[in-house]
Amino acid sequence: MAGVYIHIPFCKSKCAYCDFYSHGRYNTDLQTSFMHALANEWLQRQHEITEPIRTVYIGGGTPSCLSTTHLDEICSFFREHNSIDEFTIEVNPEDIDDRLLRFIEDSPVNRVSMGVQSLVDDELRFIGRRHDAAKAERAVEALRQAGIKNISCDLIFGLPLQTFESWKYSLDRMTDSINPEHLSAYLLSYEHGTRLYAMRSKGALQEAGEDLIHDMYDYLCTASAKAGYEHYEISNYARPGFRSRHNSSYWTYTPYLGLGPGAHSFDGIDRAANIPDLKLYIESRGLIAETEHLTPDERTNERIMIGLRTLEGLDISTFDKYDEIKKSAMPYIANGQLILKDDRFLSVAENAWMLTDSILVDLFV
Numbered sequence: 001m002a003g004v005y006i007h008i009p010f011c012k013s014k015c016a017y018c019d020f021y022s023h024g025r026y027n028t029d030l031q032t033s034f035m036h037a038l039a040n041e042w043l044q045r046q047h048e049i050t051e052p053i054r055t056v057y058i059g060g061g062t063p064s065c066l067s068t069t070h071l072d073e074i075c076s077f078f079r080e081h082n083s084i085d086e087f088t089i090e091v092n093p094e095d096i097d098d099r100l101l102r103f104i105e106d107s108p109v110n111r112v113s114m115g116v117q118s119l120v121d122d123e124l125r126f127i128g129r130r131h132d133a134a135k136a137e138r139a140v141e142a143l144r145q146a147g148i149k150n151i152s153c154d155l156i157f158g159l160p161l162q163t164f165e166s167w168k169y170s171l172d173r174m175t176d177s178i179n180p181e182h183l184s185a186y187l188l189s190y191e192h193g194t195r196l197y198a199m200r201s202k203g204a205l206q207e208a209g210e211d212l213i214h215d216m217y218d219y220l221c222t223a224s225a226k227a228g229y230e231h232y233e234i235s236n237y238a239r240p241g242f243r244s245r246h247n248s249s250y251w252t253y254t255p256y257l258g259l260g261p262g263a264h265s266f267d268g269i270d271r272a273a274n275i276p277d278l279k280l281y282i283e284s285r286g287l288i289a290e291t292e293h294l295t296p297d298e299r300t301n302e303r304i305m306i307g308l309r310t311l312e313g314l315d316i317s318t319f320d321k322y323d324e325i326k327k328s329a330m331p332y333i334a335n336g337q338l339i340l341k342d343d344r345f346l347s348v349a350e351n352a353w354m355l356t357d358s359i360l361v362d363l364f365v
Ligand code: SF4
Pocket: 010, 011, 013, 014, 015, 018, 019, 020, 022, 060, 061, 062, 092, 115
């Protein structure tokens, strides 16, 4: 099985925390030029997929910035591919209107991922989101009315202005009232080049302290489990049967093709990355992929990094350096932060998932 990811490099405005590749200034002509390049990239590179396509993910940027004519065109790439069982589009709540709902109803899209981030208006304003909490709730309701049965919502914890109580409010409202099938909850990270990073450097915001972050994470684990979500990846929670198949394929080393500027691809052995440059992408008619060759040790380390983020963990018995990895893991197994099942499957205990980054560097070969 294989997946296809399509990166739409447009956003109507830039959120203060975001370092994803996207353009805030665009017009219809630029989007049309992008679509020509995208169609050509698909035409030239679809042969790279040698297995049936099972998942498609239109992400970005903000795919819901595109006209429905362009979104229809993207869907038409997959007309002949009847093996697709999960077809996701990312949307901004502010873009949910009759036009987009009609497109979704008539398209092969069967999963919608919505960036909600918080259900507290002051927090949303601070991070530059275009919508308020009420709009996000109405957008999910409208998607339900349109028959979408698989909705994922994103939340962020550790935001400036956020308190334990306001995080609890957002999370409770999400799980009790909005009730999506899938929830992604990320710890805010201050990425270089973002507005929040600049504000923090100038001392213009109060960063959440470690104790608060741990309390928020503990509550997230407890409340999501109580609400019936399975914590199946470090930042992802799903009701039974609603794990993200597309994202899960990243964690299980399934090949995927990434289209659009900044998108990444994986053929099972090597990775490739499209240069994040829209102008170059358009000029080269979508052909700006650069292959990245990994050494065997780099591949092992990458698998450790990805596999340890999941509930099932990593089957270390498949590695030549099994003994070395197991030896490095022993102190963490002894203190309960790592779990080794059947002498094969190594995973991080849920209460230590916030420490994953520091644990895994000690396991690298
Ligand atoms: S968070 Fe989403 S909507 Fe905001 S700038 Fe980033 S890609 Fe665009």
